[in-house]
Amino acid sequence: MDAQKLSPLPPSPSAQLQDTYGPVFTVNLGSRRVVVLCGYQAVKEALVDQAEEFSGRGDIPAFSKDFNGHGVVFANGERWRQLRRFSLTTLRNFGMGKRSIEERIQEEAQCLVEEFQKTQEKIHQEIDVVIGRDRAPTAEDRGRMPYTDATLHEIQRFSDILPMSLPHTVTRDTRFRGYLIPQGTYVYPLLSTVHFDPEEHKDPETFAPERFLNENGSFRKQNAFLPFSAGKRVCLGEGLARMELFLFFTTILQHFTLSSPVDPQQLSLAPEVSNLGKVPPRYQLCLRQR
Numbered sequence: 001m002d003a004q005k006l007s008p009l010p011p012s013p014s015a016q017l018q019d020t021y022g023p024v025f026t027v028n029l030g031s032r033r034v035v036v037l038c039g040y041q042a043v044k045e046a047l048v049d050q051a052e053e054f055s056g057r058g059d060i061p062a063f064s065k066d067f068n069g070h071g072v073v074f075a076n077g078e079r080w081r082q083l084r085r086f087s088l089t090t091l092r093n094f095g096m097g098k099r100s101i102e103e104r105i106q107e108e109a110q111c112l113v114e115e116f117q118k119t120q121e122k123i124h125q126e127i128d129v130v131i132g133r134d135r136a137p138t139a140e141d142r143g144r145m146p147y148t149d150a151t152l153h154e155i156q157r158f159s160d161i162l163p164m165s166l167p168h169t170v171t172r173d174t175r176f177r178g179y180l181i182p183q184g185t186y187v188y189p190l191l192s193t194v195h196f197d198p199e200e201h202k203d204p205e206t207f208a209p210e211r212f213l214n215e216n217g218s219f220r221k222q223n224a225f226l227p228f229s230a231g232k233r234v235c236l237g238e239g240l241a242r243m244e245l246f247l248f249f250t251t252i253l254q255h256f257t258l259s260s261p262v263d264p265q266q267l268s269l270a271p272e273v274s275n276l277g278k279v280p281p282r283y284q285l286c287l288r289q290r
């Protein structure tokens with residue numbers, strides 16, 4: 001599908017709130033006062049520059065019955081510190097960054113390709129098995145594939161799947177941008193307003209992988225790219241998720257050409273649901289073996 005032809009997103013409600021109230025404001029969610037942070041600068045100043053203070057986790061009522069403050073995502077204090085250290089060590093022992101896990105993801109990606117083929121292109125699968133295919137993509141390839149890397153970054157920026165991140169709390173009374181935020185106050189860093197921050201991204205509502213490339217076509221890092229959040233509570237699975245995204249995406253595209261059965265201009269990119277998670281609308285996709 002030619003992404004450039006897709007129409008841009010409408011402005012988000014969080015951008016409108018920011019326009020009215022500025023980058024730091026308080027909302028009352030029922031009886032709870034919640035500090036909301038908008039835009040790259042405010043989110044970075046809190047999560048990175050004052051990482052310790054903003055490292056508490058607030059609960060999410062829908063999950064609190066199940067987790068009850070347990071588990072690395074919802075724990076706080078010493079329990080969280082130990083769980084986080086333990087989880088990181090476990091992920092490393094599991095083989096993060098080593099070949100074993102990479103091979104497992106590659107296998108999964110190959111299975112997915114075969115699933116697609118089974119249901120849609122049995123003949124293609126036969127051809128594939130008989131003729132074979134080139135080697136599977138590896139994580140190392142990423143560094144030599146700046147356009148693919150840029151496209152994956154832009155997909156993550158644009159799809160913005162956790163627009164409010166997860167709730168934080170301040171671990172002590174905290175001075176922030178002239179405000180005093182009392183210990184325990186809930187803080188929502190709106191990652192959406194980072195990913196669609198007009199100060200950081202030109203035409204943020206437009207899908208454009210080129211924003212992650214410099215003039216000579218090599219990959220350009222963007223500060224305002226925080227799909228995994230930042231600071232002490234940064235997503236624990238970032239490395240694994242990034243490797244999975246790259247291997248799945250490249251494996252699928254190695255085998256198929258994707259296209260839309262309808263004119264891409266007619267497609268809406270606005271999410272079907274946007275609350276804690278953003279759920280994209282359903283699309284029909286045409287996969288053609290290359």
Ligand code: HEM
Nearest residue numbers: 072073162165166227228229230233234235236237240241
């Ligand atoms: C594309 C995939 C993923 C995205 C976009 C994502 C994003 C996030 C975000 C935004 C947070 C909240 C960080 C904060 O509170 O500031 C988070 C937390 C977390 N994520 Fe992920 N995540 C992804 C995949 C994964 C995977 C694969 C794992 C497990 C291996 C994982 C494990 C965790 C854990 C344990 C936390 C809580 C960390 C803590 O509270 O200390 N995530 N993630």
